[in-house]
Amino acid sequence: MARSRRPSAHTIAVVLALAETPSTWRYGYELCRMLDVQAGSMYPILIRLADRGLLETAWESDAPEGRPPRHLYRLTGPGLALATELAQQATTSVAGPATLRVKWEGA
Amino acid sequence: MNRVGHWATTLAVAAAAGVGFMALLVWSSPRAPGESLVSGYGVTMAVLSTPWALAVGILWHAWWVRAGFRLSAMDAPARLLATAVATLPAERRDWGAAMTAELTQVPDRRARWRFAAGCARAAVLPPQRHPLWVLTTAALATTAAIVVWLAVGDAVPTMRVFAVTFVVLVGALATAAVARSRRLHRPRHGALLTIAGLVGVAACIAVTAYNLRTDRSETLASSPAITLAVVLAACLWLTLAPPRALTTSRRARWVGVGVGLVLGPGVFLAARLNETNSDGGVLIYLLNLPIVFGVASALVAVVDRSFSAGLQTTVWALMVTSLLSFAVFVLESLRWYQLHQTSLLDGDAGNGQLLHAAIFWVLIAIPVLAFPCGVIGAGLGALGARVGGAAGRQPATAGQPPMP
Numbered sequence: 001m002a003r004s005r006r007p008s009a010h011t012i013a014v015v016l017a018l019a020e021t022p023s024t025w026r027y028g029y030e031l032c033r034m035l036d037v038q039a040g041s042m043y044p045i046l047i048r049l050a051d052r053g054l055l056e057t058a059w060e061s062d063a064p065e066g067r068p069p070r071h072l073y074r075l076t077g078p079g080l081a082l083a084t085e086l087a088q089q090a091t092t093s094v095a096g097p098a099t100l101r102v103k104w105e106g107a
Numbered sequence: 108m109n110r111v112g113h114w115a116t117t118l119a120v121a122a123a124a125g126v127g128f129m130a131l132l133v134w135s136s137p138r139a140p141g142e143s144l145v146s147g148y149g150v151t152m153a154v155l156s157t158p159w160a161l162a163v164g165i166l167w168h169a170w171w172v173r174a175g176f177r178l179s180a181m182d183a184p185a186r187l188l189a190t191a192v193a194t195l196p197a198e199r200r201d202w203g204a205a206m207t208a209e210l211t212q213v214p215d216r217r218a219r220w221r222f223a224a225g226c227a228r229a230a231v232l233p234p235q236r237h238p239l240w241v242l243t244t245a246a247l248a249t250t251a252a253i254v255v256w257l258a259v260g261d262a263v264p265t266m267r268v269f270a271v272t273f274v275v276l277v278g279a280l281a282t283a284a285v286a287r288s289r290r291l292h293r294p295r296h297g298a299l300l301t302i303a304g305l306v307g308v309a310a311c312i313a314v315t316a317y318n319l320r321t322d323r324s325e326t327l328a329s330s331p332a333i334t335l336a337v338v339l340a341a342c343l344w345l346t347l348a349p350p351r352a353l354t355t356s357r358r359a360r361w362v363g364v365g366v367g368l369v370l371g372p373g374v375f376l377a378a379r380l381n382e383t384n385s386d387g388g389v390l391i392y393l394l395n396l397p398i399v400f401g402v403a404s405a406l407v408a409v410v411d412r413s414f415s416a417g418l419q420t421t422v423w424a425l426m427v428t429s430l431l432s433f434a435v436f437v438l439e440s441l442r443w444y445q446l447h448q449t450s451l452l453d454g455d456a457g458n459g460q461l462l463h464a465a466i467f468w469v470l471i472a473i474p475v476l477a478f479p480c481g482v483i484g485a486g487l488g489a490l491g492a493r494v495g496g497a498a499g500r501q502p503a504t505a506g507q508p509p510m511p
Contacts, residue, residue: 028209029222039206040225044234047202051234057205070212071205 010037011045012086015054018075019083025058025072046073054079117167121160125152155475162479165486169414184223185210191227196288197351199233206230233287241286248278265319265327272336273312280344297357300423303364304346307371307430308339314437318462322441331466338470342426353423356416359407363423366403370396370424371431378439378451389439390452393432393468397477400424401484408488412496417485425474425481433469440465 007015013035018026032042049055056076063069075083129152178186188210192203206226213219235241252274259270315335319325327335345353354360377392400421408417436451440461443451452464 027212028205029212032222038225039209039222040228043202043206043226043229047199047229048234060208067211068204068208070208071201 007086008045010035010041011049012090013037014042014045015049015075015079015083015086016090018055018073019080019087022075022080025074027070027072031073049079054082114164117160117164121156121163124160125156128152128156158476158479158483162482165414165482169418169486182216182219184216184219188223188226188230191230195230195233198288199230202233203230235286241282244285245278245282248274248282251278263316263319265325266316266332268329269315269327269332269336272333273340276336276340277343280340280348284348297360300360300364300427301346303367303427304342304430307367307427307434308343308346310434311335311339311430311437314434315462318437318441322444322461325461327462331463335462335466335470338429338466342430345422345426352415353419356407356411356413356419358411359416359419360423362403362407363420363425364427366399366420366424367427367431370399370428372435374432374435375439378436378443381443381451389436390468393473394476396428396432396473397480400428400477401480404481404484405488405491408485409492409495412489412492414485414489417488418482421478421481421485425477429470429474432473433465436469437462437465 014031014037017031017034028039028042028046031037031046032039035042037045046055050057050073054076056074056079058072060069060072129149178189181189185207188207192200192207195203206229210219210223210226213222252271255270255274256267260267315327319327374389374392377389381388403424404417404420407420408414411417440451443449444461450460450464452468
């Protein structure tokens with residue numbers, strides 16, 4: 001059953017940042033720096049997005065010798081749909097984030 | 108740190124712990140007139156602390172070889188993250204690897220600390236897919252504690268502290284398990300161990316209730332009651348959700364459970380033999396159990412060529428033996444007391460103290476004595492396997508003609 005729930009401001013920022021260039025794979029630390037979000041907030045957000053099928057993950061295939069491969073992230077189709085919805089609501093909403101409600105589960 | 112330094116540090120720590128333990132003995136139990144400090148306290152200290160010192164040294168060495176050496180090559184933020192990531196549930200381990208890999212890309216020290224601390228927090232408290240389940244589990248646990256408080260208070264009032272503590276601990280563990288795991292799954296470490304553990308815990312609770320209901324003079328004070336609850340809750344946790352490190356050897360589980368299934372009911376035989384040979388046979392039987400743990404752990408360590416397998420054998424044997432021995436011991440003690448009006452252990456008057464003696468001897472003293480023996484056995488077994496393996500390879504290579 002779909003559950004309406006307002007994502008946090010950080011989650012919205014992460015989703016929108018990933019949606020800017022949807023085909024580009026992003027790194028966790030890169031997202032932290034881009035959005036000025038602490039790793040302690042960033043990784044739970046990424047984990048939740050991945051759990052809900054909104055985020056596609058992969059391991060870096062061409063890591064240099066002596067360095068572990070990094071984890072890469074980009075939005076899935078439903079993730080992009082969510083980003084579109086979030087972007088539309090953010091632009092049309094005049095009452096602020098209190099009215100921002102999205103289909104968060106089962107997307 | 109080299110090997111000599113490692114063992115020198117271990118011995119220094121062991122000596123300091125021994126002196127501290129001796130000081131505690133002197134302080135808590137003043138010497139009787141004429142009692143020698145050396146024979147009265149020094150020997151006790153040596154007997155109790157030497158196996159523990161050796162065991163701690165072996166465990167520290169094993170940890171160093173397995174993880175400590177790797178950790179020593181890292182900086183402090185990486186060490187913090189590696190430690191936190193090790194606590195992640197299995198289905199979240201890839202996220203731990205992701206965080207670890209990402210940390211290698213963080214350049215300056217301050218940023219590394221900030222990144223590692225944030226990731227560590229996320230690793231220790233990973234997000235929940237269903238937070239409602241956590242709240243529901245916590246609410247059920249609270250309700251169960253209240254119900255148990257009321258129900259047990261009516262049925263067996265002396266069991267109330269134990270029952271409520273046990274339910275609270277189990278509820279807390281269940282809540283933590285639901286909070287940390289993405290989904291609940293069946294234990295994957297073998298049905299035999301699960302059944303043995305569950306039956307053992309249930310048997311301990313049942314015989315405690317039976318004892319308190321049957322013998323109205325029997326008491327269960329708060330401290331022993333809480334100790335019993337903590338031990339049984341820990342056994343239940345080991346049975347249902349053991350750490351990964353304890354489930355890698357199938358042989359260790361089988362031998363551990365087998366040892367427990369033999370030694371636990373063996374208390375029954377020792378108690379019945381006590382009838383004909385009333386010289387504290389049960390106590391002697393219990394005090395000899397650590398030797399069996401040491402031998403069993405050594406054998407598994409030799410066969411599996413693994414210290415870890417020997418250590419796992421100790422843990423499982425100790426758990427199953429303690430649970431079954433406690434259940435049998437309480438029943439046999441009750442029967443013995445009804446026949447002889449004395450304690451099964453030493454023949455003294457044991458009115459109302461049966462459960463206290465069972466908790467102290469079977470659930471505290473025996474594990475305290477047996478665990479270091481098991482660790483030492485596992486260490487000797489692994490060492491023997493390594494030496495034997497090296498000796499076995501030697502003739503083959505020695506027989507080869509030297510390469511030109």
